[in-house]
Amino acid sequence: MVLKSFVEVHPDSHFPIQNLPYGVFKAEPDGGSRRTTPTLNKFLGLGRPAWKEARSTLQKLLSAAEPILRDNTSLRQKAFLPTDKVQMLLPIAIGDYTDFFASKHHAKNCGLIFRGPENPINPNWFHIPIAYHGRASSIVISGTDIIRPRGQGHPTVNSLPYFGLLAAVVGPGNELGKPVDVNEAADHIFGLVLMNDWSGTTISPWIVTLDALAQFGSDASEQNPPPLPYLAEKESKNYDISLQVSIVPAGQKDACIISRSNFKHLYWTITQQLxxxxxxxxxxxxxxxxxxxxISGPEPDSYGCLLELTWNGQxxxxxxxxxxxxLEDGDEVIFTGCCKAYASENYDRPDEQPPSKPVPITVHLPSRPQFGESVAAVKIQSVYRAHVVRTLVRKISAVNSEANYWQKLIQRQETVDAVRTSERDRIKINEALMGLLFRLDSVxxxxxNVRELRRHVSRKIVGLQEILDAVSDARVEHWDGFLRDWDDIVAGIEKEVCKERGGGNEMERFCAEHLGFQCLQRFLRDQ
Known part of the structure; x- marks a missing residue:
């Protein structure tokens, strides 16, 4: 169903009824009497069920089909204020602030600038989201004048860049000592704000909720090597948010667009970060x-900061x-971020597309049947059976792909260390493998051919379960009756992969890149 509001909204507005952001304001002296909560923190702590109920209620009240506000002029005057009659305030009381380093393209460009092409990204960057803790006291609302930083630096250079990013606003927290599961992390994020992290840190005065962004979800970037178990998401996604940066040079009126990027370029998702x-x-x-x-993209015009765009001033x-x-004194930096679905209509869900005009298709039917009924029936059954088999094979192939993912993950030394020290991590991987077996059983x-393929993948998963069990006590009873330790099992798996690669220098490079130091160590020992 199309969701429309009785409030007229410009087609290019970032805030139709589908996107009702939250903020805190105070009315100007002549703007009317309004009482607002000092911050949104209490509301954030209520959790997603309360957020959804509030969003649904507000959308209903503002919808064209609801008469409560639409037909009551007096009530509308009390409910609405002109934007030029209010002053936006910092929407939340920020207790702590952490800044991550989650864009691969940004990390690579900074590495190229400061370290050179030999090692632009440190290896550990691909294993965990890197971050630092910042001061929350210096975070101010967008529009606040920023003081040029002073202190240690080159005596003739005082370079001030900007850094375009977004920030996740935490909703319900977690108890001290109790981590948040990555697959439940989204329930702890209320929404996103635009952010510029420079001498001070500025954020947009309104928070766009994850519920409003849900229809703009996009597949997250491929992560290689696979993330550690506690960062492995069942559904890893980013959001298709177009980002644009403009600068109004001091003394001028017109803004110049200098960069266009997108939130979906992030390597580490916001749920992994949390x-x-x-x-x-x-x-x-x-x-x-x-x-x-x-947040930087792959192309030069999508770089997210002046450091990259000017290549450190060059x-x-x-x-x-x-x-x-x-930046020079008096320059103004303008960040915008928006999602666009259908410019002509405000649709509540991405599957509610504007109806297209019917296209006439002429079909020529034969004047008489070309096959007997029995032949036609056999042909239909054959085609249908082939369709069923292809569908089942695709399902098994999908399970096999996930099994390959877990096999690569289990072979990593970080995973071995994790499951040996954390029962929770071991159970998590085992549950994932059991889930794959259940999916196979449903085929x-x-x-x-389907049965044989199913047996083959099932054996692989059972073998992975036995290897996983071996991690806990470093020994496993293999199905051939022999008792072998973990290193022998890993070496056996690696040996099979090496045989497939054909051995030699190519095998050594493959092992070093994909299977880790342990396999390379075995390879060198055997030479």
Whole structure:
């Protein structure tokens, strides 16, 4: 059903009825009497059921089909205020602020600038989300003047860049000592704000909820190597949020667009960031802020900060008759972020697309049947059976792909260490493997090829379960009756992979890149 409001909204507005952001304001002296809560923190702590109920209620009251506000002029005057009659305030009391370094393209560019092409990204960056803890006291509302930083630096250079990012606003926190599961982390995130992390940190005055962004979810970036068990998501997603940065040079009126990026370029998702933050029991609280770090895309015009765009001042930008390598006093930086679905209509869900006009298709039917009924029936059955088999094979192949993922993960030394020290991690992986077996059991063996393929994948998963059990006590009773330790089992798996690769230098490179130091060590020992 199309969701429309009786309030007229410009087609290019970022805030139709589908996106009702939250904020805190105070009315100007002549703006009317209004009482607002000082911050949204208590509301954030109520959790997703309360957020959904509030969003649904507000959308209903503002919808074109609801007469309560639509037909009551007096009530509308009490409920609505002109935007030029209010002053937006910081929407939350921020207890703690953490800034992550989650964009692969940004990390690579910074590494190229400061370290060179030999090692642009440190290896540990691909294993955990890197972050630092910042001061919450310096976070201010967008529009606040920022003081140029002073202190240690080159005597002739005082470079001030900007860093375009978003930040997740924490909803319900977690108890001290109790990590948040990565697959439940979204329930601890209320929404997102735009952020500029420079001398001070500025955020947008309104929070866009994850519920409003849900229809714009997109597949997250491929992560290689696979993330550690506590960061492995059943459904890993980002959001398709277009980001744009403009600069109004000091003394000028017109803004110059200098960068266009997208939130979906993040390597580490916001749910992985939150789960990593709590893995050792750190307790988050409503209103805490988790910055994503600068969000850069793969192309030069999608770089997310002046450091990258000017390559540390080596490539000046042309801005309406003037140039910039870094910001100068009086410059204004404008960040925008928006999701666009259908420009002509406000649809509540992505599957509610505007109806298309019917296209006439001419079909020529034969004048008489070309086959007998029995032949036609056999042909139909054959085609249908082939369709069923293909469908079942695709299901088994999907399970096999996930089994390959878990096999690679289990072979990593980090996983071995994790499951040996954490019963929770071992149970989590075992439950995932059991889930794969259950999915295989649901595939009917209607064809010999399907049954054989199902048996093959099932054996692989059972073998992975036995290897997982071996991690706990370093020994496993293999199905052939022999008792072998963990290193022998891993070596056996690695040996099979090496045989498939054909051995030699190619095998050594493959092992070093994909299977880790343990396999490379065995390879060198055997030479």
């Amino acid at each position: 789960a990593h933050h709590t893995i050792n029991g750190c307790n988050l609280r409503p209103g805490d802020l988790l910055g994503t770090g600068t 490539k000046p930008l042309s801005l309406g008759g003037t140039t910039r390598t870094f 009917p063996g209607v064809d010999p």
